Amino acid sequence: MKVTSILFVGAAAITAVAAELKINIYEGPRECDESNKVKVGNKVGIHYTGTIDESSKNGILGQQFDSSRDRNIILDVTVGFGDLIDGWDIGLIGICKGAKAILVIPPEMGYGSSGVGDGDIIPGGATLKFDVEVVSVTEPPPQLNLFNELDIDQDDVLTPEEIHVHFRKENPNAEMPPDLMEKEDKNKDGVVSREEFGGPRMPWDICLEMLHGNSKSTEITVLKLTVLWLCQRPRNLELEGYNDDKGNEEL
Structure with missing residues (x-):
């Protein structure tokens, strides 16, 4: 399955509501220079593994649906512009280069009631868990004079x-x-x-x-x-x- 079908499909159509996004940095730096901290507009290199969270009301709990690590290909994404699911667009902000974190994303900030792949890959209403590693952080291009x-x-x-x-x-x-x-x-x-x-x-x-x-x-x-x-x-x-x-x- 292509990475884009997991992280990008329909992202712009899903809006975050009053749901709890959980972020737990479990390894690597928690503080860093601004140049190494994820901000809106940064291009970020990410390794990740996505599973159905144990707290999810739908889906097979703990089941893996995608992993860049299995492909050994770092995913390059631009953060904060609505190209990603809200849980990533918001959850990655402030994480330092070299850090590893768990993002637990409620359905309202993931794929809502529709899921992915007609519910075969990610069922509607699923709470997702992403184990992410920020491999690189690149500043947006400077302003042209x-x-x-x-x-x-x-x-x-x-x-x-x-x-x-x-x-x-x-x-x-x-x-x-x-x-x-x-x-x-x-x-x-x-x-x-x-x-x-x-x-x-x-x-x-x-x-x-x-x-x-x-x-x-x-x-x-x-x-x-x-x-x-x-x-x-x-x-x-x-x-x-x-x-x-x-x-x-x-x-």
Whole structure:
């Protein structure tokens, strides 16, 4: 059975309710640097074994339904964007690289009343137990400094022509949003200065979710370009721990 059919099927359609998710770190570090701690947007390498928990009202108690360890293949997942069952999306947050933990996931945070495989693999209403090991934690890509990318002549202002380049990535004939200059050009001098471009208008984790969450498509669309315009604004790079070199990396 493919791993995706266990952890990913229907994940976005299941919403966590007032059910108890149990997390027990039984081996490895409980405290670690932020860079080694699972956060929203991280790509995480996981080994896991999934069984029907002993407390489950449905299913054969203790029965194993899937294991990456049996295949000896580490599962790479992106956490917090709704691509996983809620029990994983929530339960993995805060666990350190190298730690092993037991996640006991109620049906409301797993596969609800429908189960998996018409109930043959995981019955509806089953409480699940995952024995997980966080093998690797990779930070999400740093924020691109869009101003630097568009300011071709490096004069610290963006002309309408320079801004238009961004929106023509999808289509050479694409038009710039009609009210963009009116909103961005605060002093009405016909260009957008670095100060007017300002800071990010949305938290970076929300930007990442809008760009990547629930979508496997890498196609550039008008919506994605607009999100990038709103998100890829220079932050306080010193506070964020980025430098100019990182700011020029692509998403």
